[in-house]
Amino acid sequence: MKIPLFSKKAVLSSSHVRRLCVAVLFVLLFLSGFSASGNTAATEGSADTSGSTAGTIASQVKTLKVGKTWKISGYAEVSSSKSSVAKAVKASKNTYKITTKKKGQTVLTLYNSDGEEVKRVYLLVTNSGSFKYNTASVSLMAGRSKTVKATIQSGCSVKYSSSDTDVATVSASGRIRAIASGKATITARVFYKGKCVKTWKKKVTVTTDLSSSTLKTLLLTALEPVGSTMYVWGGGWNKADTGAGIEAVSIGVSSKWKAFFKKQTSSYNYQKTRYQIHNGLDCSGYIGWCIYNILNTTDGNAGYVMSASKMASNFASRDWGTYRPASSVKNYRAGDIMSSSGHVWMVVGQCGDGSVVLLHSSPPGVRLCGTPSSSGKTSSQAVKLAASYMKQYFPDWYKKYPSCSVSASYLSGYSQMRWNISGNSIMTDPDGYRNMSASEILKDLFTSK
Numbered sequence: 001m002k003i004p005l006f007s008k009k010a011v012l013s014s015s016h017v018r019r020l021c022v023a024v025l026f027v028l029l030f031l032s033g034f035s036a037s038g039n040t041a042a043t044e045g046s047a048d049t050s051g052s053t054a055g056t057i058a059s060q061v062k063t064l065k066v067g068k069t070w071k072i073s074g075y076a077e078v079s080s081s082k083s084s085v086a087k088a089v090k091a092s093k094n095t096y097k098i099t100t101k102k103k104g105q106t107v108l109t110l111y112n113s114d115g116e117e118v119k120r121v122y123l124l125v126t127n128s129g130s131f132k133y134n135t136a137s138v139s140l141m142a143g144r145s146k147t148v149k150a151t152i153q154s155g156c157s158v159k160y161s162s163s164d165t166d167v168a169t170v171s172a173s174g175r176i177r178a179i180a181s182g183k184a185t186i187t188a189r190v191f192y193k194g195k196c197v198k199t200w201k202k203k204v205t206v207t208t209d210l211s212s213s214t215l216k217t218l219l220l221t222a223l224e225p226v227g228s229t230m231y232v233w234g235g236g237w238n239k240a241d242t243g244a245g246i247e248a249v250s251i252g253v254s255s256k257w258k259a260f261f262k263k264q265t266s267s268y269n270y271q272k273t274r275y276q277i278h279n280g281l282d283c284s285g286y287i288g289w290c291i292y293n294i295l296n297t298t299d300g301n302a303g304y305v306m307s308a309s310k311m312a313s314n315f316a317s318r319d320w321g322t323y324r325p326a327s328s329v330k331n332y333r334a335g336d337i338m339s340s341s342g343h344v345w346m347v348v349g350q351c352g353d354g355s356v357v358l359l360h361s362s363p364p365g366v367r368l369c370g371t372p373s374s375s376g377k378t379s380s381q382a383v384k385l386a387a388s389y390m391k392q393y394f395p396d397w398y399k400k401y402p403s404c405s406v407s408a409s410y411l412s413g414y415s416q417m418r419w420n421i422s423g424n425s426i427m428t429d430p431d432g433y434r435n436m437s438a439s440e441i442l443k444d445l446f447t448s449k
Contacts, residue, residue: 058119061195066127070098075110075118082106085125100125105155105192122193126153131190137203137318139295139426140168140178146319146424147175150188150200157191168204178206205295213294213426215335215419215433219445222290222346222359227394229257229281229366230264233274236285236305244303245277248289251299257281261365266400270363283344284308286361287337290346291315295426312339312417320426321419329416332356334433334441338414345410348445349438355382356411357438364401367394371410378405382438389442 064070064086071091072078078088078096085104091097098108100123108121132151140146148170150158160170167182176186183205190198234241236248247254260279273279281289288305306314315337316323326340336347338358345360354374360366368390370382386404390397419427421434433441 057117060119060121061124061193061197062121063124063126063192063197064098064100066100066102066125068100070100072096072098072108072110072121076113077111077115079109079111080106080123081109086123098123103127103130103153124153124155124192124197131198131200133188133200133202135202135317135319137205138176139205139318139320140176141423141426142178142180142206144424145175145177147173148186148188148202149174150190152190152198153192155192156197159189159191161187161189162204163187167206176204178204181206213428214431215421215427215429216431216445216448218290218294218335218427219346219348219359219433219441220448221293222286223445224253224293225257225281225286225289225361225366226359226368227366227390227397228253228261229286229361230261230268230273230279231270231282231361231363231365232260232276232280233270233282234277234285235279235281235361236289237277237282239277244288244292244305245285247278247281248285248305249292249296249300249303251293251296254278261397264364264400268364268400281361281366283361284311286366287311287344287346308344309339309341311344312337312415316417319420321417324416324418326413326415329414332416333418334429334436335419335427337417338410339417340414343414345414349433349436349441351381351385351438353377353381354411355380357382357385357442358406358410362406365397367397367401367404369404369406371406372408374411376408385439385442389446393446 062070073095075096076094078098080086080088080098082104085102085106086098086100086108088096088098088108102125104125106123106125108123109117110119110121112118129151130153134149138146138148152158160172160174162168162170162184164182164184165179167179167184168186169177169179170186174188183203186202186204188200188202189196236245237243238245256278257280284307285305288303291304292301313323315321332347332350334347334349338345338347343360343362345358348357348359348368350356356371358369358371360369368386370380370384370386372378373380383405387402390404419425421427421429431444436444
C-alpha cells in the first residue's frame with residue numbers, strides 16, 4: 001500500500017528534527033575540528049623542516065686584504081665565526097669594527113636589538129699572493145697548446161673564457177689551444193660564494209708560421225738598419241712618448257732614416273736632434289722595430305717599444321723566453337735581449353775571450369759593436385770582428401763613425417731575456433746559432449745577406 005508522502009507516518013516530529021539537526025551540526029563541527037587540527041600539524045612540520053629562517057636572512061660577500069679594517073653600522077651585535085681571520089670589536093653603539101688578521105674565510109653574523117639574526121656577511125680575507133696570474137700574455141703557433149694558471153685562494157674557484165674561440169680556446173683547467181692566426185683575450189674570473197671577486201686578462205697571439213721567427217732571421221732583420229740609421233732620442237716612439245711610433249710598427253727600413261743619415265757629417269750631435277722621431281731610432285725604438293718586423297707581415301699592429309729597462313722582463317713575461325737579473329747572467333747567446341735602466345741591446349754572439357759582439361742603437365747610430373774581453377782587454381776579439389764587418393759591409397758609415405767598441409759596463413748591470421727555442425713559443429733555431437761563436441754567426445749572416 002502506498003503511503004502518502006505527507007502522511008502522518010512519514011512526517012517527523014519537530015522534536016525529532018531538532019535532535020537530528022543538533023547531531024548533524026555536532027558531526028560537522030567534529031569533522032571541521034579534525035581537519036583544522038590536521039592542517040595545523042602540517043604547518044608546524046613545514047616550519048620544523050626549514051629549521052631557522054636562514055633562507056630569508058640577507059647575505060653579502062665581501063673581500064678585504066690582511067690588515068685592513070671595515071666598519072659595520074646599524075646592528076646591535078656583530079660576531080665573527082673565525083676571530084683568528086677577522087675580529088669583530090664594538091666601536092660604539094650599533095657600530096662594530098672588523099679587523100682582518102690573516103688570509104682565510106669567516107662568516108660575520110649581524111643581529112638586531114631583539115637579538116635576532118638579520119644578516120650574514122661571507123668575508124674573504126686575502127693577501128698579496130692570494131690571487132696571481134703566471135703571465136700577462138702568450139704567443140703560440142696554431143695547433144699548439146699551453147696551460148695558464150691562476151693562483152687562487154682556498155675556498156675560491158676560477159672560470160676561464162676566450163674572447164674569440166676561432167683564434168684560441170681555453171678549457172676549464174686553463175689550457176689554451178691555438179686554433180688560427182689572430183689575437184684573443186683569455187679571461188680568468190675568480191669566484192667566492194658565487195660572486196666574482198677577481199678578474200685577470202691574458203692576451204694571446206696565434207701565428208700560423210714560425211719560419212720567420214728564427215734566431216737567424218731576427219739577427220738578419222736587426223742588421224737591416226745598420227750603417228744607415230742615426231741615433232735619435234725618441235726615434236721609434238710616438239709623439240706622446242708612450243709607446244711605438246709609426247716607424248716601429250712598419251715593415252722594413254724607413255726611407256727617412258737613410259735620407260737623414262746621408263745628410264750627417266762625422267761631427268753628428270744627437271743632442272741637437274732630440275725628438276725628431278721620424279729621422280732615426282733610439283735604443284728601445286730599434287729593438288721594438290726588430291721584434292715587430294719578425295712577428296708581423298703588415299703595418300699598424302700593436303708595437304713593442306717601451307722603456308729600455310722593461311724590455312727583457314716584458315718579453316719574458318709573454319712566454320718568449322727566460323728572464324735573468326743582471327746578477328745571474330753568466331754568458332751571452334745569439335738573440336739575447338739585454339736591458340738596463342738606460343739602454344737595451346741585442347747579442348750577436350760571444351767570442352772565446354769572453355767578449356760579446358752586439359747590435360744596438362747608441363750615438364751615433366745603429367751599428368755592430370764589441371765589448372772588452374772578460375779580463376778587461378779593450379782590443380778584444382769582439383771589437384775586432386765588429387770593426388772588420390762594419391768596414392767591409394758598411395763603408396760609408398765606417399768612414400764617418402769608425403768606433404766599434406763599448407765599455408766594460410755592457411758585461412755587467414744588464415738583465416737578460418733568452419729566447420725559448422723549444423718550438424713551444426715564437427722563436428726557433430733551426431740554424432744552430434745558439435751553439436755558435438760570434439765569428440761563426442757573423443760569417444753565416446753576411447753570407448746570407
